[in-house]
Amino acid sequence: MSEFASKVVVITGASSGIGAATAKELSKQGALLSLTGRNEERLAQVVDECKKLGAKDVIQVVGDVSKQEDLERIIKETADKFGEIHVLVNNAGLGLVVPIATFTLDQFDRCFNVNVRAALYLTKLALPYLEKTKGNIVNISSTGSTTYAFPGCCIYNGAKAACDHITKAAALELAKSGIRVNAVNPAGVETNFAVSAGLTEEQSKALYAQQAKLHPLNERNIKVEEVVDAILFLASDKATMITGSCLRVDGGRALTGQ
Template sequence: MKNVNLENKITVITGASSGIGAEIAIEVAKKQSTVVLIARNIEKLQQVQARIKQVADVDVILIAADMSQPHMIDQVYSKMKSKLGHFDYLVNAAGFGNFDPFFEMSMTTAHEMFDLNVLGLMYFTRLIGRDMMEAESGKIINLGSVAGKIPTPKAAAYSATKAAVIQFSNVLRLELAPFNVQVMTVNPGPVATNFFDIADKDGHYVENVGSFMLKPDELAQKVVSHFEDSKKDLTLPFSLNIASKFYLLFPSIGDYIIMKWGDKK
């Protein structure tokens, strides 16, 4: 894995209180980056801060906010801007999922998923991205999902949010290229985090996909290893990356395979 040095850099991470966001925070801190941790739960953020202090001597800024609420996003940005002035990396990791069949799930839940997974991400990216454009440097890392590339039953709304994140990132990459600002999407398969406490309440999905399950710390290491290069898409594990390319080329065959063997929820 490449040696990355983030000394004197500032990394902003949403969804930083647990899971992938927390592990990326720890990894960039090891690389000597100042870290801004954003999530709703300040106590959990403090726990991540304590973990960081065990492995690195860097500045850690905690901000408690609901990143689905535009007025809170404005407050977060203003607080960071006045304190730090600029931003080198933005990791949009805040989000949640629900694996209920679409016709049974609450539309309130669908709205909440889009507000956080998509609209909040877009709103915050708009604020940070303008600063990066002005500085003509920076990188935005958006957490998509294999679910945004390969359809599976019981994930219609969640998959739609992640497909939106992926396509938003693809277009954003083109718009920001003239300003020397890079965009990368990270599209993991199932990751062993508390994401499934909400998404998979009965535990069937986690039980069935054990062979594909990624470890969050290892995923974080791979993500951070690409901070300084021009990687555009990181889809893991390798087997699901290949599967996503196969589905794009042969969707009819892909649908057949998914309906016969791929529904693990």
């Protein structure tokens, strides 16, 4: 039996990409899932798939993590349903490609609200439950936090750098409560993320083709399943003494400095 069987796992940004894939893998292991996303139709599809894959129980909380009331509702509805929380996966992210010369403060605020504020506030809200279960938190960051920068990615790179540092600061602060906090930092993963960041389908394909060449190991992009493996490792008892870590899943890209 998997160690995740009957454990309550909250996953934000669960309607697609890494979040959806993480939910499906945990379903196979019999977890209890609280899944959040903005797209109600896609989220419902993921919930149905999770039930078919063996999730012990699944609830969906449609909401926008940039909104305080939705963040509070995520934890409240999870606690009302399950009574406890063992793992919080702060996966919801927002890409943004916009030049410094033309960005707006609204764009800046939304990028930081989704990538940084939401993760920290959910950590606060989940804290009483994680203290009781000696649970843990996995934040989904990016190698863009430290390794590379692209023109137009100043705000996004800054947000992911902040994500890394709140991961480390939270890990130190919460260690006394027995709560571990880690991050997973993927390089290029082929999802719909680039399109959501404002690129066209054609631009997205070109970007992923370019990024693949920057991964020395096999010169290919990272598979979603490979990121999920890292998330589940950090959330598991196999990582009992790992906290404050930012685990790169990048095919060696950081070694090239690109």
